[in-house]
Amino acid sequence: MPAPAHPHSPHLTLANGLRVSLQHAPRLKRCAAVLRVAAGSHDVLLAWPGLAHFLEHLLFLGTERFPTDEGLMAYVQRHGGQVNASTRERTTDFFFELPVATFAGGLERLVDILTHPRLTLEDQLREREVLHAEYVAWAQDAKAQQQVALLEGLAADHPLRGFHAGNRDSLPVERETFQQALRDFHAQFYQSGQMTLSLAGPLPLEELEALAQRFSEQLTSGPLRPQSAPPALMQGQTQRYQHIADDHLHHVVTCNAPREALEFLCTWLNAPAPGGLLAELKTRQLGSALQASVLYHFAGQAVLDIDFTLNNPAGSATQVEAMLHDWLSFFAHSDWAALREEFALLAARQQQTLGALALARHDSEALSEQAVIALKRLLDTLHLPPSGHTWQLPPNNPFLRPPVKEERAGLIRGQTSAHRGLRTFAQDRSRGRREVSALAFSQAVAADSDEGALYLQWQSAPSGLESAVQSLRENARQAGVDVSYECLGSHELVKVVGLQEPIPAVLEVLAQSLSEPHAAPAASPPMIAIRTLLKALPACCTSTMPEPASWAIAHWQGLALGFSAAHEAAIKTAAARLPGQPASLTPVAPPLSGQRIWHEVHTDSTEAALLLFCPAPSQSLADEAAWxxxxxxxxxxxxxxxxxxxxxxxxxxxxxxxINGQTGLLLGVQSPSVSLEGIADHLHTFLQQLPTLIDSLDDLGNQALAQQFSAQTLPNTQAAELLWHAHLAGHPSGYLAHLRTYIQTCTREALQLAAQQLNDAAGGWRCVANGPRLPTLWQTAG
Incomplete structure (x- = not known):
């Protein structure tokens, strides 16, 4: 293997042509791998649409060395990781994340599925039906069909206009010509010269490099085969077009600008700050949303979609297009120095906060001088007239920079700056005990990382909480803090999770925002049926529904985890400004005691979708461990x-x-061909077979599961989520260690008892479905 250009260089090309990217991140507790094959849907022969996607599916069906129950997917799930794959236009990605101790085993299985796929006819016939089901769902999905219609403005012979999903008709697996094409595609592209392996995690670079080398030695060797260049995106000199669908106006631009240049442009187009394009649209009551994104980028071709959500697309399309051109003209002639500095801060913060899998998948490049020149050239080719409107560039994101330290009054004479910090912290702790007594600070998550988590739950809060969260979410996200909202019936939950440093400032802005009037929150985009049910599930599990409320009668409680002493003090100061009265809330779900409750929820999709939530029979750690x-x-x-x-x-x-401290088993299915009654029957049959499954197992998996709750392997964000629910359930601060012990010592007899309790609905069953209650077993939710 050739030596890297620098002893700590994260980019290598190994002897067999495999390109490797290594990222050492000591803050992480898990490792991740992303294997990218330089071949996708557009590289398939026109005779076999969907072949690339089909092959991606087939690779997960086991190999001779690792059968299905020992394959990559089963292995990753068994060790509490995550795994998936994605076929795009010109690339196919396989990716997973695992605890450090099991990471090498994941790489072994990944390289085996890539090089020794089974590809039996039986597997292909079965998996083709799966792809056909996905195709049926895709054909019925409004958003997917809107995307197809959006691309109809491109040249007819460009592969973006083609069909690539794959179905029964396009995948004739019974024909030898198809089988030969499948084998040829695998042989041509699934070899070292066509692949890039990205590894990220806390392991030293030397160990990551050794893993990459071991991986490469098991690959089929082959040369890099340049992918064929696609035809022109549009005919003639035309570069752009409009597409109107429902309440959306799409302004589509084709170009050859670098991706990082287009991402720079999209960042400022999408900015909601006053003086920007979106703010002006709202002021003139022309539209409510703007989303610019890069739909496609390959071989010097790019498709940029600027999507406006308008109040009256047909009547205002011309006016909105003129506003867009005016803003682009203003932007083209602006000084980008401050924006480039801000963009670099955004990129650095993103790099600082990504998890292992996201870090391994992250391939954005810094904004170079060449990219800036290319973007200016692109804007020049639009031949825009001088701007006639007074636009403003967005201000700096306040959460991206360290807060300004303020001098506090009331210091003792002769106190030094060092004393000032200690005295102020003591004063803040004292004030915190009086004013925010319901905000607990847990030491169960060590304060030795840059991350923290804050959970705030309100009862009887007036409307406005969700809108307040939406108004600051984007700035917080850019700064490395995820702010989310969840409705739990009469309770509402706000989670603030991410880098410690910006969280006090985010909390200050949230507290201030809640004292101001808010418009109704923006409508959620359409979701597939099963996602709609998942969103509705928490409210279905609460004992009370929302009632008329106000801040005068609202109460709140909170839990903070992983914060240093200085950040703890700042959070207490900010939390003291939150509206409502601090109080100890105990959102207890109503006991079901053997009942089977059916909740009907409307979804946009007509496909049958069902969730079955089976709570443990009690809050005890023994029951939770068994569940x-x-x-x-x-x-x-x-x-x-x-x-x-x-x-x-x-x-x-x-x-x-x-859900609100209650642990349950959740099963979910969405089907294009089976009714709700059929799905319910399949779930019932499967659960009845659990005792037989338990008896057949040599290893119950106690140790593998217990290891997932170890402080060495559990990411802080996941630990915080577990501890929040433990807090609601009244468990002690040593919850994680106790739970781990209970899992390790759970016997086969205890597991069989739990399976029986599950089938008897000892803790109750809740079914959330997009259809009416089934006549047997179930009763309608009150």
């Missing part, structure tokens, strides 16, 4: 049975879900 072990054991078999063998749906999942 978690059950969820751990059935995840693989549940997916194998319903998704692979029965093929009843493409959205099939199971796992443990916690």
């Amino acid at each position: 978690r072990l059950l969820g751990h054991l059935l995840q693989g078999p549940f997916y194998q049975r319903l998704r692979v063998e029965l093929q009843i749906g493409y959205a099939v999942f199971s796992g443990i879900r916690q």
Whole structure:
């Protein structure tokens, strides 16, 4: 293997042509791998649409060395990681994230599926039905069809206009010519010269490099084969066009600018600050949203979509287009120095906060001088007239910079700056105990990282909380803080999770925002049925529904985790300004005691979708441990049975879900072909087979599951989520260690008892579905 250009260089090309990117991030607790194949849907022969996507699916069906139950997907799920793949126009990605100790095993399985796929006819026939189900859903999905219509302005012979989803008709697996094409595609592209491996995690660079080298030695070697260049995006000199659909106006621009230049432009086009394009649209009551994004980028071709959500597209399209051109003209002639500095801060903060998998997938480049020149050239080619409106560039994001330290009054004579910090902290702690007694600071997450988590829950709060969160979410996200809102019936939850440094300032802005009037929150974009049900599930599990409320009668409580002493003091100061009265809230879900409750929720999709939530029979750690072990054991078999063998749906999942401190097993299915009654029958049959499954296992998986709750492997954000629910359930601060012990010592007899309790609905069952209650077993929610 050739030596890198620099001993700490993160980019290598190995002897067999495999390109490698290595990222050492000591702050992480997990490792991730992304394997990119330089081949995608547009590289397939026109005779076989969907072949690339089909092959991606087939690779997960096991190999001779690692059968399905020992393959990559089962292995990653067993160790509490995440795994997936994605086929795009000119690339196919395979990616997973695992605890450090199990990472090498994931790489072994990944390289094996890439080089030794099984590709049996039986597997292909079965998996083709899965792709066909996805195709049916895609054909019925309004958003997907809008995307197809949007691209109709491009040249007819460009592959972006083609069909690439794959279905029964386009994947004739029974024909030898198709089989030869499948083998040829795999042989041509699934080899070292066509691949890039990205590894990220806390391991030293030397260890990551050794893993990459071991991976490369097992790959099929081959040369880099340049992908064929696509035809022109548009005919003649035309570069752009408009597309109007429903309440959306799309301004589509084709160009050859670098991706980082277009991302720079999109960042400032999308900025909601006063004086910008979106703010002016809202002021003139022409529109409510603007989203500019890069739809496609390959071989010097790019498609930029500027999507306006308008109040009256047909009547205002011309006016909005003129405003867009005027803003672009203003932007083209502005001084970008401050914006470039801000953009660099955004990129640096993103690099600082990405998890292992996101870091491994992150391939954006810094904004170079060449990219700036290319963007200016692009704007020049639009031949825009001089701007006639007084626009403003967006101000700096206040959360991206350290807060300005203010001098505090009331210091003792002779006190030094060092004393000032200690005295102020003591004063803040004293004030915090009086004013925000319901805000607890947990030491269960060590304060030795840059991350912290703050949970705030209100009861009887007036409307405006969700809008306040939406108004600051983007600036907070750019600064490395995720702010989210969740409705829990009469309770509302705000989570503030991410870098410690900006969180006090984010909390200050939230507190100030809540004292101001807010418009109704922006409508959520359409979601597939199963996602709509997941969003509705928490409210279905609460004992009370929203009532008329005001800040005068509102109460709130909170939990902060992982903060240093200085940030703890700042959070207490900001929390003292939150509206409502601090109080200890105990949002207890109503006991179901064997009841099976059915909640009907409307969804946009007509496909049958169903969630089954089965709470543990009690809040005890013994019951929670047994329930978690059950969820751990059935995840693989549940997916194998319903998704692979029965093929009843493409959205099939199971796992443990916690809602307001209540732990439950969650099963979900969305199917284009099976009714709600059919799905419910399949779930019931599967759960009845759990005792047999448990008896058949040599290893219950206690140790593998317990390891996922170790402080060495559990990311702080996941630990914080677990501890928040433990706080609501009244568990002690040592919850994680106790839970780990209970999981390690859970016996086969205890697991069989839990399976029986699950089937008897000892803790109750809740079904959330997009259809009316089934006549047997179930009763309608009150």
